[in-house]
Amino acid sequence: xxxxxxxxxxxxxxxxxxxxxxxxxxxxxxxxxxxxxxxxxxxxxxxxxxxxxxxxxxxxxxxxxxxxxxxxxxxxxxxxxxxxxxxxxxxxxxxxxxxxxxxxxxxxxxxxxxxxxxxxxxxxxxxxxxxxxxxxxxxxxxxxxxxxxxxxxxxxxxxxxxxxxxxxxxxxxxxxxxxxxxxxxxxxxxxxxxxxxxxxxxxxxxxxxxxxxxxxxxxxxxxxxxxxxxxxxxxxxxxxxxxxxxxxxxxxxxxxxxxxxxxxxxxxxxxxxxxxxxxxxxxxxxxxxxxxxxxxxxxxxxxxxxxxxxxxxxxxxxxxxxxxxxxxxxxxxxxxxxxxxxxxxxxxxxxxxxxxxxxxxxx
Amino acid sequence: xxxxxxxxxxxxxxxxxxxxxxxxxxxxxxxxxxxxxxxxxxxxxxxxxxxxxxxxxxxxxxxxxxxxxxxxxxxxxxxxxxxxxxxxxxxxxxxxxxxxxxxxxxxxxxxxxxxxxxxxxxxxxxxxxxxxxxxxxxxxxxxxxxxxxxxxxxxxxxxxxxxxxxxxxxxxxxxxxxxxxxxxxxxxxxxxxxxxxxxxxxxxxxxxxxxxxxxxxxxxxxxxxxxxxxxxxxxxxxxxxxxxxxxxxxxxxxxxxxx
Numbered sequence: 001x002x003x004x005x006x007x008x009x010x011x012x013x014x015x016x017x018x019x020x021x022x023x024x025x026x027x028x029x030x031x032x033x034x035x036x037x038x039x040x041x042x043x044x045x046x047x048x049x050x051x052x053x054x055x056x057x058x059x060x061x062x063x064x065x066x067x068x069x070x071x072x073x074x075x076x077x078x079x080x081x082x083x084x085x086x087x088x089x090x091x092x093x094x095x096x097x098x099x100x101x102x103x104x105x106x107x108x109x110x111x112x113x114x115x116x117x118x119x120x121x122x123x124x125x126x127x128x129x130x131x132x133x134x135x136x137x138x139x140x141x142x143x144x145x146x147x148x149x150x151x152x153x154x155x156x157x158x159x160x161x162x163x164x165x166x167x168x169x170x171x172x173x174x175x176x177x178x179x180x181x182x183x184x185x186x187x188x189x190x191x192x193x194x195x196x197x198x199x200x201x202x203x204x205x206x207x208x209x210x211x212x213x214x215x216x217x218x219x220x221x222x223x224x225x226x227x228x229x230x231x232x233x234x235x236x237x238x239x240x241x242x243x244x245x246x247x248x249x250x251x252x253x254x255x256x257x258x259x260x261x262x263x264x265x266x267x268x269x270x271x272x273x274x275x276x277x278x279x280x281x282x283x284x285x286x287x288x289x290x291x292x293x294x295x296x297x298x299x300x301x302x303x304x305x306x307x308x309x310x311x312x313x314x315x316x317x318x319x320x321x322x323x324x325x326x327x328x329x330x331x332x333x334x335x336x337x338x339x340x341x342x343x344x345x346x347x348x349x350x351x352x353x354x355x356x357x358x359x360x361x362x363x
Numbered sequence: 364x365x366x367x368x369x370x371x372x373x374x375x376x377x378x379x380x381x382x383x384x385x386x387x388x389x390x391x392x393x394x395x396x397x398x399x400x401x402x403x404x405x406x407x408x409x410x411x412x413x414x415x416x417x418x419x420x421x422x423x424x425x426x427x428x429x430x431x432x433x434x435x436x437x438x439x440x441x442x443x444x445x446x447x448x449x450x451x452x453x454x455x456x457x458x459x460x461x462x463x464x465x466x467x468x469x470x471x472x473x474x475x476x477x478x479x480x481x482x483x484x485x486x487x488x489x490x491x492x493x494x495x496x497x498x499x500x501x502x503x504x505x506x507x508x509x510x511x512x513x514x515x516x517x518x519x520x521x522x523x524x525x526x527x528x529x530x531x532x533x534x535x536x537x538x539x540x541x542x543x544x545x546x547x548x549x550x551x552x553x554x555x556x557x558x559x560x561x562x563x564x565x566x567x568x569x570x571x572x573x574x575x576x577x578x579x580x581x582x583x584x585x586x587x588x589x590x591x592x593x594x595x596x597x598x599x600x601x602x603x604x605x606x607x608x609x610x611x612x613x614x615x616x617x618x619x620x621x622x
Contacts, residue, residue, distance in 0.1 A: 022454070023450060023453065023454060025450070049453045049454070051449070051453070053446075054475065054479040055475060057443065057446070057475075057476075058443075058446040058449075058475070058476060058479060061439065061440065061443040061446035061447045061450070061476070062446050062447070062449045062450040062453075063450055064439070064447055064450060065419065065437070065439070065446070065447035065448060065449060065450025065451040065454075066450035066451065066453065066454045067450070068437050068447075068450070068451060069417075069450075069451055069454040069455055070454075071454045073450065073454075087440060088440060088443070091439070091440050095437075186417050186435040186436070186437055186451070187417070187435065187455055187458065188414065188415045188416050188417045188434075188435050188455065188458040188459070189414055189415065189435070190435050191382070191413055191414055191415070191416045191417070191433060191434045191435045192381065192382060192408075192413030192414045192416075192433055192434075193414070193433070194384070194433060196384075196432070196433045196434050196435050196436065197435045197436070198429070198430075198435075198436045198437075198438070199436070199437045199438065200429070200430075200436070200437075200438040201438070202438075204430060205430075206384050206430060206431065206432075206433070206436075207384040207385035207387075207430075207431065208384050208433075
């Protein structure tokens with residue numbers, strides 16, 4: 001492959017296809033629409049199937065069915081459509097089905113939806129939040145891998161910036177290591193053998209092959225998510241020794257944070273940045289380490305304050321945590337508003353430091 | 364129907380279909396679902412689809428069938444089986460894919476999914492076991508509860524002024540260009556059991572021939588949910604449901620003759 005100028009949605013579609021995605025279903029909704037369009041265009045010639053479903057509920061249940069056959073399957077929407085998909089995300093989790101879900105969100109207000117979910121039962125959704133198109137391409141491939149590795153639904157928290165930014169990029173398949181056989185997948189060949197397979201959230205099994213039942217099955221799934229929480233937390237930190245003010249952000253706001261941190265460092269301020277790459281599992285241990293000794297932990301997210309909860313849970317000193325984000329939506333409703341700007345962020349960081357009486361946050 | 368017990372000269376009740384791992388079920392006395400499901404298992408075996416069938420089952424009493432049958436099975440969310448089956452069949456086009464839902468599952472919760480699967484012409488066989496009541500929850504009104512029928516949520520009988528009218532989903536499906544075969548049978552008499560078995564078999568044959576979406580509704584007894592004596596189930600079905608839901612093939616591919 002050669003480097004091409006691609007819109008983020010097309011690059012993500014290419015990444016899904018090189019990952020082996022062979023089933024995609026979706027219901028058009030901006031800014032997810034272009035991903036669906038690119039999959040509809042590209043997937044058939046790759047030997048796959050793309051369906052323009054009649055609702056988000058249909059879309060995710062179709063993808064769940066495809067995943068049950070062992071195929072790599074994906075669906076997506078933006079936060080509003082994801083709201084309709086919550087039941088099936090939980091179902092996939094408790095059926096231990098690998099499924100990739102793209103949230104090309106209209107902003108950053110779906111953090112709770114992604115990390116807490118709205119389905120039923122004890123389940124979690126591994127969620128990666130890319131900072132830009134390049135990372136979204138890598139995350140897409142990683143998500144298909146993690147979904148198969150852990151047999152769980154996974155989420156890409158993208159947004160308008162990821163979906164609509166065009167970049168020069170080469171999408172190559174990443175080698176991510178071996179995966180277990182999908183011996184649980186249904187293809188009908190075990191029917192009539194006396195050992196037919198079953199996928200059922202209650203896991204009660206069949207007379208010849210009794211299952212563990214809901215109590216044992218759900219305990220085992222809960223333990224799996226504990227293991228994932230220990231193994232899969234990812235983050236990016238730029239917090240040198242002596243950092244006094246740490247700015248925490250996720251997704252496409254992070255490049256703005258990096259810029260402001262670099263600028264204010266030249267003025268002598270001891271600033272650092274921290275970004276959870278996985279929103280779940282939240283890299284709590286790493287955040288605790290990075291916030292040690294910080295006088296201020298500033299949380300910049302474009303919502304009414306969602307990730308700030310996780311930061312308060314894990315920060316070394318929760319009294320140092322300040323929320324400097326806020327609801328900020330473009331008038332189209334499709335993307336972030338005025339607060340996604342270097343000037344606005346710089347002002348808020350300066351103000352927070354100034355309010356830190358008596359000596360300020362700088363050295 | 365060469366493989367049925369009666370054809371082998373055995374009492375039907377003594378003959379267990381090969382695709383049933385156990386006949387020990389938890390369904391109520393007088394329930395019509397077991398005989399209806401037996402017809403499905405016999406048809407799959409007769410058509411030599413035993414090693415190439417996936418069952419996609421919804422939520423309800425018939426979840427029992429999924430548990431007992433020797434079929435690769437996926438139990439899915441209430442109402443969503445036709446959407447789930449779409450994903451299964453598109454990935455396994457040579458495999459027989461059968462969905463099993465009750466009237467609450469398919470017609471109340473999942474009308475959207477079944478109609479769109481029909482319109483898309485998904486090459487699956489969708490089965491509706493219609494007893495006009497939520498049996499599993501204990502006798503509540505569904506979208507197919509007939510006028511006048513008493514349930515725990517229509518205590519004086521279904522009144523169109525209060526509860527609206529029942530939906531004939533077979534008739535809706537028959538109108539869609541994507542559907543190839545639409546039929547309605549029942550299991551309240553021996554004759555209808557045999558005829559319904561032929562309908563299910565034809566539906567599977569048309570599925571495997573790639574004709575389009577195939578659908579068989581089976582009217583089944585639920586004396587528990589109807590609050591009638593067990594032995595009255597078959598007659599009650601005829602008296603209450605059959606005037607609303609007529610028996611027969613509503614749609615067959617043009618080159619075929621009726622059963």
